[in-house]
Amino acid sequence: MKELAKQLQEMKIGTVKENEPLASHTTIKIGGPADLFIEPSTIDNLEKAMKVIREAGVKWTAIGRGSNLLVSDKGIEGVVIKLGAGLDHVEVVGNTVTVGAGASVVALAMTLSRKGLSGLEFASGIPGSVGGAVYMNAGAHGSDISKILEKAHILFEDGTMEWLNVEQMTFSYRTSVLQKERPGIVLEAVFNLQNGEVDTIKGVIKKNKDYRKDTQPWSSPCAGSIFRNPLPNYAGQLVEKAGLKGYSIGGAQISEMHGNFIVNTGNATAADVLALIDYVKKQIWDLYGIRMETEVEIIGKI
Known part of the structure; x- marks a missing residue:
């Protein structure tokens, strides 16, 4: 692992650390060390790193902002790839938004509200990353990611990358194709939104945030919802x-x-x-x- 760490450091792909405690990277503040931890500075650098990791035959795991995640006390074997600051770009063209997987869902909702774009208000209290939200079809307040996603840029287990449209993502309740049929991680997402009144959108966001603050313990370290709702029960x-x-x-x-x-x-x-x-x-x-x-x-x- 030391040799792989040295190689990645020399390639200047971003942050590279050995034995990094993952409790520092999860919202519940729990988790043992990653054998090797990297946070690529761009998608291109991630692609370069993946090539080296595959050639070395080392297992890899991807994480985002660390919500909805419980990491073993013994840590994670192989390489942990954090999609963070290097993959948090946001590009808005008309009603179409292209955003990196490392972007904060909460911050994105606020950015779009100021531009009068509606559709992501439901997620304004979800303290995770865009990549994680797409991966699990995050939802709240009667809506979810499947309602606004056009397509997602995916990195698959074999290192290949591909854009999947919303139909190919086969979304269902808190689930996507990436969890079972085609394991992979989200690199970018393209959302289609609607025009709306800035004050109205901001009002909905505030209402949703206040509801979360009043009913959920986000002031304490936690991972978010632990169980799926066994509908029609909660x-x-x-x-x-x-x-x-x-x-x-x-x-x-x-x-x-x-x-x-x-x-x-x-x-x-x-x-x-x-x-x-x-x-x-x-x-x-x-x-x-x-x-x-x-x-x-x-x-x-x-």
């Missing part, structure tokens, strides 16, 4: 109905504000969170006969 309501709000294992606690959030009270480990997830699954099954599936992505060494 995960948070089931957890609350079961009397589990506030229940804790180690440093991991089910939020007092929202039953579908687990917060890090200061010293939580991934093992604590996983044990709490398993406990909730068992309780909900025993009480209601409903299987709970995780929405948060769990990755890393076992």
